Each structure stands twice: as structure tokens, then as C-alpha cells.
Amino acid sequence: MGLIGSLITVLLAVLGAGYFFFGGSSSAPLTVTNDMSLLATYEGLHRYEEVRDQALDVKDLVQENVKETMDSADAPVLSEVSETEKATAPEKENSAIQIMNRLMNSGFSVPGKPRTIDTVVLHSSYDLNGTDPYSVSGIIKEYEDYGVSAHYLIDRKGSIYRLVENKNVAYHAGVSKMPDGRQNVNDFSIGIELMNTQTGKFTGAQYDAVNNLIASLKKQYPIKFVVGHSDIAPGRKTDPWNFDWKKVK
Numbered sequence: 001m002g003l004i005g006s007l008i009t010v011l012l013a014v015l016g017a018g019y020f021f022f023g024g025s026s027s028a029p030l031t032v033t034n035d036m037s038l039l040a041t042y043e044g045l046h047r048y049e050e051v052r053d054q055a056l057d058v059k060d061l062v063q064e065n066v067k068e069t070m071d072s073a074d075a076p077v078l079s080e081v082s083e084t085e086k087a088t089a090p091e092k093e094n095s096a097i098q099i100m101n102r103l104m105n106s107g108f109s110v111p112g113k114p115r116t117i118d119t120v121v122l123h124s125s126y127d128l129n130g131t132d133p134y135s136v137s138g139i140i141k142e143y144e145d146y147g148v149s150a151h152y153l154i155d156r157k158g159s160i161y162r163l164v165e166n167k168n169v170a171y172h173a174g175v176s177k178m179p180d181g182r183q184n185v186n187d188f189s190i191g192i193e194l195m196n197t198q199t200g201k202f203t204g205a206q207y208d209a210v211n212n213l214i215a216s217l218k219k220q221y222p223i224k225f226v227v228g229h230s231d232i233a234p235g236r237k238t239d240p241w242n243f244d245w246k247k248v249k
């Protein structure tokens with residue numbers, strides 16, 4: 001509209017100038033003025049069309065760029081969204097930690113009566129089959145294939161996923177025996193898996209997360225033991241691999 005407004009202003013100015021120039025004399029000026037205004041109108045329209053076409057070109061270019069940007073961003077954005085999509089909104093366990101629900105459908109049992117929890121068992125695992133050893137969905141798929149689980153999975157960045165509710169018995173320890181002689185450790189323990197390979201090191205974020213999670217569990221249950229899988233299934237299990245126990249409070 002600004003352009004049209006300007007055109008009208010230009011036209012009026014040309015008409016006015018013409019009238020003034022020809023001194024408003026009786027015969028010819030009107031025709032000349034009309035010719036000039038027509039010319040101005042024609043040129044104005046032509047110019048308007050040019051500007052409009054340029055504007056349309058720019059608009060097309062912008063749209064193409066936007067589309068390209070969206071296309072190139074599609075893959076990583078979508079995979080990130082789908083990863084978190086399956087998880088419900090982050091839930092506050094307490095003021096310090098956030099836990100994302102990725103509850104499994106298998107690899108655990110629901111006890112007939114409330115169970116007593118006094119032990120935390122730490123494990124490590126990674127996805128053997130996929131291209132990314134630290135894929136949350138890949139690791140969960142692996143657990144499903146083996147009919148196992150853990151209550152929690154901590155990724156490399158220290159994000160905590162809940163796979164099984166605390167009240168349920170997760171199949172994480174297998175054949176196992178506590179230093180005090182108790183067997184079937186699954187029945188009275190919480191299992192925490194930390195993503196790591198056999199040769200890798202745990203990240204600082206993972207130590208922070210596991211400490212926060214253990215602190216939170218201690219507030220909820222009378223936890224007396226924090227052990228590694230290798231402590232309760234010696235000779236059979238070696239995880240959590242390369243775990244620095246000095247870093248667990």
C-alpha cells in the first residue's frame with residue numbers, strides 16, 4: 001500500500017507540475033498533462049510490476065531457504081523428539097533430581113505384598129547391537145530381548161530414566177548373594193544401570209547423577225548397602241566396569 005500511495009503522490013505531483021508549467025493556459029495543457037500522467041501511470045505501473053516481481057522472487061527465495069533449513073534439521077530434531085516423546089514429562093523426584101519415565105513392559109515382576117528395600121546394586125551396560133552403544137532405546141531393546149531390566153538407567157550426560165517402578169522387582173542381579181548371605185538380591189534391591197563400555201570410563205555427570213539418585217533413594221528407603229553387580233555375582237559378573245567407588249558417597 002505504501003508503494004501505491006507513493007505512486008498516487010507522484011502522479012498528483014506530475015499533474016500539478018504539468019498544470020503549473022503550462023500556466024493553466026486554455027487549449028493544449030490539458031492534453032499534454034493527460035499524456036504526461038498517462039506516461040507516468042504507465043511507467044509507475046511498470047515499475048510497480050518490476051518491484052512486485054522482485055519482491056516475489058525474494059519471497060520464493062526465503063521460502064526455499066526456510067524449507068531447506070527445515071529439511072536439513074529434520075533428522076536430528078525428529079530423533080531427539082522421538083527419544084523424549086516416549087518418555088513422559090520429567091518428574092521431580094525431589095528438588096535436586098529429575099527422572100524421565102521410560103517404563104518397560106517386561107523384565108520385572110509385581111510382588112504380592114510391599115517389598116522391603118535396603119540395597120542398591122550398580123551395573124553398567126551398553127547397546128551391543130546398534131551403531132550407537134549409548135542409545136537409550138537400543139539398550140532397552142537389548143534388555144527386552146534378554147528378559148531383564150533395571151529400575152534406573154543413567155546415560156552418559158547424567159540423565160536418569162526410570163524403567164521399572166521401585167515397588168516392583170526388576171530382573172537385574174540374577175543368581176546372586178549378598179556378603180551377609182542373603183540370596184535373590186532382586187527381591188530387596190534397586191538396580192541402577194550406568195551406560196559404559198567395558199573399556200570406557202564413567203563421566204562426571206554420571207557420578208553426580210548416581211550420587212543424587214542414591215541420596216534420593218536413601219530418603220525413601222532404609223538403604224544399608226550400595227554394591228556392584230560383581231560384588232554379589234563374583235566369577236559371573238564384572239560390572240560396573242572401571243567404576244571408581246571413591247566417587248560414590
Ligand SMILES: [Zn+2]
Nearest residue numbers: 123124229239
Ligand atoms: Zn550387571
